[in-house]
């Protein structure tokens with residue numbers, strides 16, 4: 088009986104490593120030891136939750152270092168061109184590596200994918216449906232969205248930051264994007 092209980096405890100601990108998503112336009116990444124701010128991570132990024140308390144959560148992020156900026160960890164789906172890509176996080180001075188661990192505020196995580204994109208989805212349809220019907224993100228490939236959005240930036244009167252945020256949403260939910268949950 089005792090043995091069974093012990094095993095259940097161990098398994099319970101392992102089972103805790105869990106898929107979560109960043110639930111904020113962007114949030115600070117903190118060094119797990121010093122709690123100094125070392126970078127930022129963007130909405131909708133999938134992370135692995137390792138440990139959690141009321142204030143902070145220890146997370147691990149898988150991705151690839153960007154070929155254009157090695158402080159940026161990205162999702163990319165074309166190994167030959169290295170483009171297009173979706174930024175997961177940006178570090179201030181260190182090189183980004185897959186499997187890096189950081190602390191983030193626990194309130195900036197959600198255990199479902201869809202809510203992490205809900206706000207930017209509204210912004211997208213708000214911004215991009217005044218002249219034509221909204222195009223569902225899955226209508227196009229990641230690199231097509233990159234081109235379309237560059238063409239539409241002037242029409243939609245959005246600045247580079249707004250464009251980058253909408254592009255992350257569109258590429259993540261593109262036919263070949265990483266986001267899985269149906270909207």
Ligand code: HEC
Nearest residue numbers: 214215216217218219222235236239240242243244245253
């Ligand atoms: C001020 C009007 C206007 C706004 C706002 C606008 N568009 Fe467009 N869009 C157009 C026009 C006009 C066309 C067709 C002519 C062209 O392709 O240049 C078009 C074409 C497109 C196409 C190509 C459709 C196809 O099947 O060929 C896509 C995709 C698109 N827009 C996406 C967007 C996105 C994303 C946004 C928001 C950032 C946006 N549009 C905002 C006017 C607009």
